[in-house]
Amino acid sequence: MIRAPLSITSVLDDATDVVSMIAPWAAVVILTALPYRFLQALFLDQLFEVGADASHYGNLLGATANMIVASILLALWGRAVWARACRLAMSRASAPGREAWRVPAPAFASYVLTASATILAGYLGLFTVVGFFVAVLFAGLAIGTMELNERTGILAPFRIMVRYARTLGVPLALIFVFFCALFVALANLAAAFGLGIWLAGSIGGIDAPHWQVLFGSGNRRYWLVLVAGAIVLVEPFWIAANVVYVRRAGAVESGDDLRSWFEELQRAS
């Protein structure tokens, strides 16, 4: 039921409801994103390792970059399944069944195209901070509008994304909220690891001080893995919020929100 006006709070409220409805499906998006995120962490670790001599290690970095690109396809499929599950849960107000696996081929092909373009734009825009955030905005819209693509096309998926980017306020607010959520998730993960080591220290046979070195703030790899883990945790909510935003913005545009409200009033009277 779409009734509240389109705003960041209403989008987040609906996204929370959707995620709680289809929580087990989050395993798909998390498991498929793990190789991608941890390979990104490995790439950054290699960059820190080689430092200013990075230009001499093109083969090493290139091989990791190729693995990252290969793992992106798996991650994109996981996101597509999750986005479809979100959309089905929203329209039925119940958890979807096996049909969530059946992502329409044109929608998935269009999503791979738009996601590839935004990933490239994101890497190109790393130097200009604004460019990177614009790429993040369009990455969210790419997954949100995925199922609106009934036919595969080269330009059509981008046109749909641009149409939903016209009301910039909500997507930008979503980026800000999830950027903050990323830090919260990071802090929680770090606390969870700390608690785990502290509890393990009380069990005989586990050498806690050694583990504290591994999971300590001085270990660069530990922090990279934590950041990757935090992104993986936040990602399902981010995708759900974008799916909800696109559906709500579309409902406002087409008048579906008023129609469903009117039907509910008629039923109530």
Add this chain to the structure above:
Amino acid sequence: MPLHCYQHPARPPFARCMSCAKTLCQECATQWEGIWHCAACLGARRGATVRRSAKASTAGAIVLSLILLYCSARVMVWTGALIAGLF
């Protein structure tokens, strides 16, 4: 050639479908790409064209995605090396 349309026996023939060779009256005949067709053959032909264009679009999208992903991998290395060089 029959002296009436295959669907309207009262009407005189106007053209012949170039796919199924049926005789057509002016109402039943449709010219597409300079060739006369009956409604059924035209529908089948248009359906095949739409399927062909959908396949071409999908193939185009897949090829373009792979090119973009390949470029992403290269840009990732260049950007990473440049940023690492700054520190």
